[in-house]
Amino acid sequence: MAGRPSNQKERYHQVMEAMVHCVARYGLDGATLDRIAKQAELSRPLIRHHLGNKEDMLEKLKSFVLGTFTELAHAMFDSLPDTHKSQTLIDILFVADESASADLVMAFAALTARAAEDSALQHECRDWITDFEDKIHVVLAMDHASADLQTLRIVATGITAIFFNVSSLNPLNLPDSWRLTSKQAAQTLLNSIGEK
Known part of the structure; x- marks a missing residue:
């Protein structure tokens, strides 16, 4: 039965x-x-x-946060159109309301703070963030095949840093203009790929 x-x-x-x-x-x-x-x-x-217990909680938090980030990243990268991937990526990363992902970013920040005393956690968090940045780098390279690889890496790093900074500061309830300016900063980095 x-x-x-x-x-x-x-x-x-x-x-x-x-x-x-x-x-x-x-x-x-x-x-x-x-x-x-x-x-x-x-x-x-x-x-x-x-x-x-506390150790189990930390391990489950790490698995959940990194796993959820991975799922969200895969969905985001898989949903990009065939053309103008970079621009669409900027538009997705800097949406007006991302309170749910802000909690994930803050939990990730808490994990990275703990990583200073936990080398295994440090490696897993570092691997995740560098993988995310690598995926942005690949998207940029698809749209800008003739661009210098170092320039693409710099832009990918900048976009990643701006995104995580904006998300981690979400609890401050900064004005919409601040988020818009941050998106414009990422846009400026993207636009710089074509400049020599």
């Missing part, structure tokens, strides 16, 4: 989103089981069941 379908995956995702939100707001040490339970609207024992 078949029982009720399991909602284990959905519940785990709910717990992880609550954890990301709490880490983004309170940092790694401030993201307590009680805060995560309140955010997820679930019991503390259920949160503990899904997250385990």
Whole structure:
């Protein structure tokens, strides 16, 4: 006899989103089981069941954040049109409201802060960010086949840095003009590829 379908995956995702939100707001040490339970609207024992101890929590946070970033990046890069990929990429990266991804960026920042004392975590975070930058570099090279590779690398690094800076400062509720100016900075970098 078949029982009720399991909602284990959905519940785990709910717990992880609550954890990301709490880490983004309170940092790694401030993201307590009680805060995560309140955010997820679930019991503390259920949160503990899904997250385990502090080391387990860090490992699950890392896997969830990097895994979610990877999924989002693949979806973004896969959705680029056949032409003008670079411009579309800028438009996607600098949308007006990205509060969900801002939480992920803040959780990633918390992980990178912890990486100073955890070499395995440092390597995984560094590998992810360099892979993201490499993907931007590839997109730029597709649109600008005759451009100097060093110039493409500089622009890819700049766009990556601006994107993560804008996202990490989202909690400051800066005016829309600031986000627009940041997008224009990324656009200026993109436009510089054609200049010699």
